[in-house]
Amino acid sequence: MTDQDEALRAERIERAGKLFSGRVEFLLSAPQLKFLPDPSVPEIAFCGRSNVGKSSLLNALTGRKAIARASVTPGRTQELNYFEVGTPTAFRLVDMPGYGFAKAPPAVVEKWRRLIRDYLRGRVVLKRTLLLVDARHGVKPVDAEFMKMLDEAAVGYRVVLTKADKLKATELAEVIARTEADARRHVAAHPQVLVTSAEVKLGIDDLRAAVLEDAGA
Numbered sequence: 001m002t003d004q005d006e007a008l009r010a011e012r013i014e015r016a017g018k019l020f021s022g023r024v025e026f027l028l029s030a031p032q033l034k035f036l037p038d039p040s041v042p043e044i045a046f047c048g049r050s051n052v053g054k055s056s057l058l059n060a061l062t063g064r065k066a067i068a069r070a071s072v073t074p075g076r077t078q079e080l081n082y083f084e085v086g087t088p089t090a091f092r093l094v095d096m097p098g099y100g101f102a103k104a105p106p107a108v109v110e111k112w113r114r115l116i117r118d119y120l121r122g123r124v125v126l127k128r129t130l131l132l133v134d135a136r137h138g139v140k141p142v143d144a145e146f147m148k149m150l151d152e153a154a155v156g157y158r159v160v161l162t163k164a165d166k167l168k169a170t171e172l173a174e175v176i177a178r179t180e181a182d183a184r185r186h187v188a189a190h191p192q193v194l195v196t197s198a199e200v201k202l203g204i205d206d207l208r209a210a211v212l213e214d215a216g217a
Contacts, residue, residue: 012209013205013206013208016209016212019085021063022085022087023084023086024062024064024085026067026082027082027084029082030079031078032115033118033122036080039125040125041089041090041092041125042127042215042216042217043127044092044093044094044129044130045094045096045120046129046130046132047098047132047146048098048099048143049143050098051098052134053132053162053198054095054098055095057132057160057196057198057207060196060201061093062085062093078097078108079115080094080115080119081095083095086217091127093211094126097116099116120150127214128214129155129157129158130157130160130210131143131157131159131160132161132162133179134161135163135164135167135195136163139178147182150188151186151188156190157189158193158210159183159190159193160195161176161193161194162196163197163199164196164203172195179193194206
């Protein structure tokens with residue numbers, strides 16, 4: 001990374017920190033597309049396998065203790081949950097239903113799947129999707145399946161490793177290398193893999209900066 005790149009990164013991190021320290025509010029939950037808010041500002045969506053730590057990461061990202069309710073029960077998020085950032089609103093964060101291993105009837109899971117697929121394909125203000133992957137497991141078949149869905153929907157996405165503090169440095173390096181290789185095989189994936197831990201706040205500054213960049217804020 002050049003000195004200019006490092007300066008740009010530091011400036012973006014500072015701006016992102018100020019923005020997220022301001023207004024961040026829950027807006028609404030949308031069980032169907034007809035309940036989505038007007039497409040008036042950029043949206044950054046968060047998706048991932050059930051129990052990947054999405055709610056905890058959203059809380060860490062926004063600097064709030066419980067703006068997104070964390071749960072040990074996989075599949076708790078069953079709607080598109082919207083959060084507004086900034087005054088006036090600079091962009092919205094969208095917490096998507098977790099996929100895979102959800103303890104729900106097949107018909108309900110299929111309903112969630114249709115909601116996610118239709119949102120990804122039809123939301124014109126969706127600027128980036130952040131695909132969360134548990135660092136302890138790497139990209140699993142269900143993640144690869146969702147990555148294919150994102151490729152087909154032509155939705156640009158970043159892979160974000162969660163719970164990175166649970167691994168030793170050598171193990172983490174191996175997971176990062178494998179995940180980057182997986183990302184390179186998908187046409188819509190961003191080449192940079194972000195490494196995070198909500199528990200120890202690892203990578204949160206860079207994640208905020210990435211969200212800011214992707215939203216064009």
